[in-house]
Amino acid sequence: xxxxxxxxxxxxxxxxxxxxxxxxxxxxxxxxxxxxxxxxxxxxxxxxxxxxxxxxxxxxxxxxxxxxxxxxxxxxxxxxxxxxxxxxxxxxxxxxxxxxxxxxxxxxxxxxxxxxxxxxxxxxxxxxxxxxxxxxxxxxxxxxxxxxxxxxxxxxxxxxxxxxxxxxxxxxxxxxxxxxxxxxxxxxxxxxxxxxxxxxxxxxxxxxxxxxxxxxxxxxxxxxxxxxxxxxxxxxxxxxxxxxxxxxxxxxxxxxxxx
Amino acid sequence: xxxxxxxxxxxxxxxxxxxxxxxxxxxxxxxxxxxxxxxxxxxxxxxxxxxxxxxxxxxxxxxxxxxxxxxxxxxxxxxxxxxxxxxxxxxxxxxxxxxxxxxxxxxxxxxxxxxxxxxxxxxxxxxxxxxxxxxxxxxxxxxxxxxxxxxxxxxxxxxxxxxxxxxxxxxxxxxxxxxxxxxxxxxxxxxxxxxxxxxxxxxxxxxxxxxxxxxxxxxxxxxxxxxxxxxxxxxxxxxxxxxxxxxxxxxxxxxxxxxxxxxxxxxxxxxxxxxxxxxxxxxxxxxxxxxxxxxxxxxxxxxxxxxxxxxxxxxxxxxxxxxxxxxxxxxxxxxxxxxxxxxxxxxxxxxxxxxxxxxxxxxxxxxxxxxxxxxxxxxxxxxxxxxxxxxxxxxxxxxxxxxxxxxxxxxxxxxxxxxxxxxxxxxxxxxxxxxxxxxxxxxxxxxxxxxxxxxxxxxxxxxxxxxxxxxxxxxxxxxxxxxxxxxxxxxxxxxxxxxxxxxxxxxxxxxxxxxxxxxxxxxxxxxxxxxxxxxxxxxxxxxxxxxxxxxxxxxxxxxxxxxxxxxxxxxxxxxxxxxxxxxxxxxxxxxxxxxxxxxxxxxxxxxxxxxxxxxxxxxxxxxxxxxxxxxxxxxxxxxxxxxxxxxxxxxxxxxxxxxxxxxxxxxxxxxxxxx
Numbered sequence: 045x046x047x048x049x050x051x052x053x054x055x056x057x058x059x060x061x062x063x064x065x066x067x068x069x070x071x072x073x074x075x076x077x078x079x080x081x082x083x084x085x086x087x088x089x090x091x092x093x094x095x096x097x098x099x100x101x102x103x104x105x106x107x108x109x110x111x112x113x114x115x116x117x118x119x120x121x122x123x124x125x126x127x128x129x130x131x132x133x134x135x136x137x138x139x140x141x142x143x144x145x146x147x148x149x150x151x152x153x154x155x156x157x158x159x160x161x162x163x164x165x166x167x168x169x170x171x172x173x174x175x176x177x178x179x180x181x182x183x184x185x186x187x188x189x190x191x192x193x194x195x196x197x198x199x200x201x202x203x204x205x206x207x208x209x210x211x212x213x214x215x216x217x218x219x220x221x222x223x224x225x226x227x228x229x230x231x232x233x234x235x236x237x238x239x240x241x242x243x244x245x246x247x248x249x250x251x252x253x254x255x256x257x258x259x260x261x262x263x264x265x266x267x268x269x270x271x272x273x274x275x276x277x278x279x280x281x282x283x284x285x286x287x288x289x290x291x292x293x294x295x296x297x298x299x300x301x302x303x
Numbered sequence: 304x305x306x307x308x309x310x311x312x313x314x315x316x317x318x319x320x321x322x323x324x325x326x327x328x329x330x331x332x333x334x335x336x337x338x339x340x341x342x343x344x345x346x347x348x349x350x351x352x353x354x355x356x357x358x359x360x361x362x363x364x365x366x367x368x369x370x371x372x373x374x375x376x377x378x379x380x381x382x383x384x385x386x387x388x389x390x391x392x393x394x395x396x397x398x399x400x401x402x403x404x405x406x407x408x409x410x411x412x413x414x415x416x417x418x419x420x421x422x423x424x425x426x427x428x429x430x431x432x433x434x435x436x437x438x439x440x441x442x443x444x445x446x447x448x449x450x451x452x453x454x455x456x457x458x459x460x461x462x463x464x465x466x467x468x469x470x471x472x473x474x475x476x477x478x479x480x481x482x483x484x485x486x487x488x489x490x491x492x493x494x495x496x497x498x499x500x501x502x503x504x505x506x507x508x509x510x511x512x513x514x515x516x517x518x519x520x521x522x523x524x525x526x527x528x529x530x531x532x533x534x535x536x537x538x539x540x541x542x543x544x545x546x547x548x549x550x551x552x553x554x555x556x557x558x559x560x561x562x563x564x565x566x567x568x569x570x571x572x573x574x575x576x577x578x579x580x581x582x583x584x585x586x587x588x589x590x591x592x593x594x595x596x597x598x599x600x601x602x603x604x605x606x607x608x609x610x611x612x613x614x615x616x617x618x619x620x621x622x623x624x625x626x627x628x629x630x631x632x633x634x635x636x637x638x639x640x641x642x643x644x645x646x647x648x649x650x651x652x653x654x655x656x657x658x659x660x661x662x663x664x665x666x667x668x669x670x671x672x673x674x675x676x677x678x679x680x681x682x683x684x685x686x687x688x689x690x691x692x693x694x695x696x697x698x699x700x701x702x703x704x705x706x707x708x709x710x711x712x713x714x715x716x717x718x719x720x721x722x723x724x725x726x727x728x729x730x731x732x733x734x735x736x737x738x739x740x741x742x743x744x745x746x747x748x749x750x751x752x753x754x755x756x757x758x759x760x761x762x763x764x765x766x767x768x769x770x771x772x773x774x775x776x777x778x779x780x781x782x783x784x785x786x787x788x789x790x791x792x793x794x795x796x797x798x799x800x801x802x803x804x805x806x807x808x809x810x811x812x813x814x815x816x817x818x819x820x821x822x823x824x825x826x827x828x829x830x831x832x833x834x835x836x837x838x839x840x841x842x843x844x845x846x847x848x849x850x851x852x853x854x855x856x857x858x859x860x861x862x863x864x865x866x867x868x869x870x871x872x873x874x875x876x877x878x879x880x881x882x883x884x885x886x887x888x889x890x891x892x893x894x895x896x897x898x899x900x901x902x903x904x905x906x907x908x909x910x911x912x913x914x915x916x917x918x919x920x921x922x923x924x925x926x927x928x929x930x931x932x933x934x935x936x937x938x939x940x941x942x943x944x945x946x947x948x949x950x951x952x953x954x955x956x957x958x959x960x961x962x963x964x965x966x967x968x969x970x971x972x973x974x975x976x977x978x
Contacts (some may be wrong), residue, residue: 146879150875152873152891152896154898168883170882172732213880
């Protein structure tokens, strides 16, 4: 389905939808260090989940496990009914449904903005070039920089680069978007333009998992907030619950340091 | 002036003005500041830098003087080079077939010319730079006029005049013995040549002096005629300027009497000799081809210029790349060798084979790219590869005879089948692969047929190519084959699969651990012993293979360095987008890695070009061997080594310098968009 239609209120729909991502007791080690300790969570379709936590708490590691940029060693991860195993076909299928936006943008510096966006649709999705380019133009308009299509990433500002990166991920028409601290590498005045694009996306009904330190964004957009520390999920709840009446001491401590 | 620091901060594209530069220093002040430690305050600093400047200037002048003394010495017989130019460049390539050499060169010039025409125009050469060049070269010429020792005086019989230890001139009597002018006998020891006086020497070089002064005058005119700003911002287009220079040089063959130097060999008597006719124009066989070559180059350049920016440009660039790729094969095997086809065999065997593989392969590709072929496609591809592998195994055990061409064709077919899944889609995309296959197999069969046909060119040695020609070809073929091989090795060495990593590491380390000259001997002497009966490696093929294998090991390490410079995020981004490993490597990792590797890769290319001089040692009649062994053994130039050696130094240098300059340009052009 297209990411554009659905403008129905998200919360009402939640119960009726299938589970999009299911994590059951996910473990992950780096050498002897256990980065994820039995992380279990279920993300529904169209749900926007913001993952909070101090640095080193395993937030990024977790979402990088969801599209196999990191391999988990224990537990199960199921994305849209496909379990993430060593089978490459499963990995390919999941990666084609999950888009990812990185902290450092990771645009391809030797390709123009347009080619950055059309490369994967043409080669991984086998889209005709004309169709892919039309899609690229449409997506660039959506993220607000249609005039930059023929420039190279190095010629754009950080905020523009991150918006191109979002357009690039959307060009694969994913069903889930993962955001790994998308605004942490940006100058303050550019953060807003990226967050606006993400809000727009959330309103359009995209299933999103966002690792971020932007509390305003979490409060405004998230359906649910997951708080992680030391590789564990400490607390889960609506933004209202999370910011006003957190239950766990560790959550309170984190909030007191950050707010 | 109101241009302050504010100007330097505006970097938007609307502002094309260059950064405001500091005005250039007046020459004297420049020298004081840069050569004599001015502005550094301490007297020691001034003394130290002045001393260094003076010592190294004197050393440089001394070297320059010695070089000039050698070049212009009466004892240096440049005829050994002049007469042997043809030998140096093409060995004993028969004169009756010389048009083939010119056609080859013309082909390369067409490709270069069109390429130059299509190139992005840079700023060109600033007048300031031209003034600097003029004053530099003019200064060198003037200096040379005063530095070189006076010429030796020569008597009527062409031998140098001699004088005794006190400088009293001697002469030869009727019997040829040395005597004083009054007829008394001369001593036999402590004799020296008589040189003209210094004043006479300068006077006799007035032509050179004039050239130098004109150059300096030109520089002064530019320098003082244009203001500081204008001489920096006035540009001459570099390529037309260079072409005009080459044209001017070639035009001198039409009006200046360079003299005619020919080598004549009487085939019946075996007596050879050289003819030297000063004061005439060069032979038409030199002048006409060079003029035609120049016209071809300019024509190709204008054509490229004309088509630049047109709708045809992308296709033309593709054609050019294909042309550059095929040119070495076409010029070497098709043009220079002049293959003598057995047309009956061609019609009976070669053409049917080509048609079978062309049509059959095209049909297979069409099937393999059908949307939804799925697993069946992979099975078919593996099947074709298995057939290819089987034909090679069969060859190894000698089960049944088969043309090598057929085995290679099967191998190509298998590779194309593996590529096929990338072209699954609508008809246009599928046709790309089908056409690609037909083109590849056609070129392949034509080339193999030509290479398998004996040459019609007869030369005294085993190989039809020699001299500089062979150095060039070995360099080009080495680069052509070792580049893809080296890239594959680098990828294998960075692969996640241990078997590839291990094999690549073993290969690279062993080939880097063996001296090139050893490899060359190994391949020329030993490899033929290991080959199956009836198969033999020609000398040139053997050394080229040795060069390819050797150079690939080094290239691989250079490329690996570049690959490691590609950031991890690039891999992650391509993975997250669902690109396959092959796509990731081809579209993301290699383009970025190779860009970083350009400087070491060009360094390797230059090294290969220079290392071809080792061919002289294993018996190939290459450039160096001509100068070192062949020319000094000609009866006319017995022992005359130095001029030819100096000459090949210059030729090698020009080639290497051109490559280096080209790589600088390439780096600059590819740097676009990467900051």
